Amino acid sequence: MAELQLQSPGKQPTIRDVAELAGVATSTVSRALSNPGRVNRVTRERIEEAAAQLNYIPSSQARGLSSGRTQTVAVLVPDITNPFYFDIIRGAQHQLKAAGYTQLLVDTEESAEMEADALQKMRRSADGFILAASRLTDAQLAEAAAQQPLVTINRAPAIAPTVVIDTPSAIIQALEHLVSLGHSRICFVGGPATSWSNAKRWQAFQEETTERKLTTFSVGPFAPKTTSGAAAADAAVHTGATACIVFNDLLAIGMLQRLRERGIRVPDDMSIVGCDDIFGADFCNPPLTTMASPIEQAGRVAVSMLLSRLNPQYGGTSRRLAVMPTHLTVRASTGAAPVR
Amino acid sequence: MAELQLQSPGKQPTIRDVAELAGVATSTVSRALSNPGRVNRVTRERIEEAAAQLNYIPSSQARGLSSGRTQTVAVLVPDITNPFYFDIIRGAQHQLKAAGYTQLLVDTEESAEMEADALQKMRRSADGFILAASRLTDAQLAEAAAQQPLVTINRAPAIAPTVVIDTPSAIIQALEHLVSLGHSRICFVGGPATSWSNAKRWQAFQEETTERKLTTFSVGPFAPKTTSGAAAADAAVHTGATACIVFNDLLAIGMLQRLRERGIRVPDDMSIVGCDDIFGADFCNPPLTTMASPIEQAGRVAVSMLLSRLNPQYGGTSRRLAVMPTHLTVRASTGAAPVR
DNA sequence: ACAAGGATGACAAGCGATTGCCAAAAATTG
DNA sequence: CAATTTTTGGCAATCGCTTGTCATCCTTGT
Structure with missing residues (x-):
């Protein structure tokens, strides 16, 4: 008397069930599924059909256990x-x-x-x-x-x-851009102290501004969040710079908001360059000039x-x-x- | 002559290594680590020390294999x-x-x-x-x-x-808000046809506008992306509505951009209400009125x-x-x- | 037509943990 | 101090799959 047992809940079909249904050994099933070519085509198809019929999915856990991956x-x-x-x-x-x-x-x-x-x-x-x-x-x-x-x-x-x-090279482009707009007092708004990117950007900023003999300032470190933007904006304004290169867009967007609150016009009174070109950089107010990264x-x-x-x-x-x-x-x- | 073998690369310590080092059976280690209390405190501490010394981490794969989780x-x-x-x-x-x-x-x-x-x-x-x-x-x-x-x-x-x-109830709040501002020709800008949320929002919109005897329009479906905003904006403007309730903020932000391009002032010529209050809704231009969800x-x-x-x-x-x-x-x- | 070689598939030994069962040891009691 | 209960911890089976080994069967060449 055959028991009809479809979808006994929670019970997943194993490689053994497939082997049994296909009438072969479990090792054959394993090879047929993961190393086709080691197994007769007809057999393989029979196995595949059995697997499909049982809705069989190999357990990644068990598979990983032996393979180590x-x-x-x-x-x-x-x-x-x-x-x-x-x-x-x-x-x-x-x-x-x-x-x-x-x-x-x-x-x-x-x-x-x-x-x-x-x-x-x-x-x-x-x-x-x-x-x-x-x-x-x-x-x-x-x-x-x-x-x-x-x-x-x-x-x-x-x-x-x-x-x-390669944001350091973008920093150079940004400086070029700012200089061509007549800026000579430029502030670097720094990100997290533990960030390697921040260090590299700062380094590139320093080298390039030194070479161009620009007057520079730096403020920070700030957390890379829009909420840190207010403090960053205030600090940057306080330096007397006319343009800022900001660690990232998040911070830059936060600054934009603060500057508007304070009635400081961007870019008329202060230019802002962000970094990363994240979601939002194109529709913030004003849209952000930024160093776009892929x-x-x-x-x-x-x-x-x-x-x-x-x-x-x-x-x-x-x-x-x-x-x-x-x-x-x-x-x-x-x-x-x-x-x- | 004891072999010194620290960090043989790629070789992870197993429960057996821990058992050996602690001088107990593997089962004892297993129990000590996952079911403390079943094992003598002193033994357990010895095992824990051995495990720490070997930097042992149980394999989640193997664990999952027997537990099924x-x-x-x-x-x-x-x-x-x-x-x-x-x-x-x-x-x-x-x-x-x-x-x-x-x-x-x-x-x-x-x-x-x-x-x-x-x-x-x-x-x-x-x-x-x-x-x-x-x-x-x-x-x-x-x-x-x-x-x-x-x-x-x-x-x-x-x-x-x-x-x-519960965005449907927010739709009602939004309509209330728009009506109180004098709007009576309101357009629903729809999201994906397969979205249950969209269906519910549309339903709430219809019920409420019918009750309030407002003139309504609907456009869509649109993909919930900023890039669909242009088409959505054009369609909405074409209806002659003075306010839009938009499926979500992404689409709404896209519309905002398009409307500005076309010289249609928001909110002077057209009011826009989004949904979700996503990242960016507060700093787009103009900042978006939206139905905020937790x-x-x-x-x-x-x-x-x-x-x-x-x-x-x-x-x-x-x-x-x-x-x-x-x-x-x-x-x-x-x-x-x-x-x- | 027969031997050599290649395909094929069954058996069984792991992979690293968990766990039921039971024996040994310790603690408790009379 | 013996008897009983409670703790403690070892053995071995098991989870589902992979893979080395080897016997069997089918090709192919001469």
Whole structure:
């Protein structure tokens, strides 16, 4: 008396069920599904049909247990809220999905401890890591890189494979732009002290302004959030500069709001250049002149670099460094320097 | 002669290594770590020390294999790019992390097929699902809900446990607001045809405008992106309405841009009300009057509902429905109706 | 037509944890 | 001090799948 048992809830079909239905051994099923060609075509088709009929999906857990791989990549970002990382997440997601990987998203809340912790805790559950704007020290990062495959985004190339968004060269473009508008008193509005990008941008700013013999100021560090914009704007205005190069768009947008509140006209009284060209930079008021980065592409490239390391057989030159070009996008937040 | 073997790369310590170092059986280690109290305190401490010394992390794969659980929840959103979902992701992430779960992020690209596919494929790798603004049909959704634990966000409560953001009542507030400003010719700018939220908003709009005997128009459906805003704006203007209630902020912001291009002043010639109060709604030009939703909280509540289902022992009343209140946030995109 | 070689598929041993069962040890009691 | 109860911890089976080994069967060449 055959028991009819379809969809006994919670009970998932196993490779054994498929083998039984197809009348073969489980090993044959395994090979037929993951290594076709090792199995007779007719048999394989029979197995595939049985699998489809049972709605069979292999358990990634069991599969990972023997293979030691999880087909999973963890993406660590300092702040999920920040649109900049959205684009990275999106690019990574896209590329991972295409390669049959799953994305584990982790928000490290701008904390080096949380980042290190996640790196440890997830060591076993992810095949590799993408560290966007890591807040780790060089030493911590080197240690982590020695333990597991990882690719950083916007971090010194010496330590681990990395994708660098070339904002320093964009800084030069931005300065060129400001100078051509007649500005000579320029303020750098700094981001988080632990940010490598911030350090690089500041360095480029200093070098270039020194060479051009410009009068410069700097304020900060500020948290990269719109809410820090008010303090940043006030500080920048106080310096007497006529133009600001701001760590990122989030902060710049916050400044824009504050300046309007205070009746300081942008760009008439003060020009503002942001960085990243995030969502919103084009429709804020006034639209923001900013250094546009191919952020999503950076996420994609980072994943590619990681995957080519994880699967060397698929080749792909395992570069240790990818530099993403940037360019200045001029909108309405920059204009001629005010006449004194 | 003891071999010194620290950090043999790629080789992770197993429970056996810990057992050996501590001089006990693996089962004792397992119990000591996951069920303290079943093991002598002294022994447990010895084991914990050994584990710490080896930097041991249990393999979630192996653990999952025997327990059948993955400590993982998949969050499916139609469009990672949309800031609305960012907040949901963020809320979910927060709550999941607090409960020791990991978030699997999936972008279903506004496609019901991809959504159904992900639901199938990840059946084994996630303990449960959060479906934000599912594009599935009721039938598909019911089937999916029968197969695995899931919680929907903004979907009819009859089918699966759900968190509903009460935008219909916000629509009424918005209409009240517009009427009080003297508007009587109001246009509904519709979102995706497959969106349940859109249907509910449209229904609320119709009921309320009928009751108030207002002259109404509707245009759409439009994709919920800023780039669709141009077409939406043109269509809305063409109706002759003096105010628009727009499916969501993304579309509304796109409309704002187009209207400015065309020299149609907001709010002087046309008032615009958005929905969701996403990132950017406060700094676009003009700042957008919108129906603000506690989106992040919705993500959190959805996770709570799911987890209380996954872990009934921890109790928590397993509600099938949570309604999140909304309210109108008035900014500068609405104003008095133009005199004819 | 027969041997050599290649395809094919069954068996069984892991992968790293959990857990039921039971024996040994410790604590409690009369 | 013996008897009984309670703790403690070891053995081994199990979760679902992969993979090395090897016997069997089918091709193909001479």
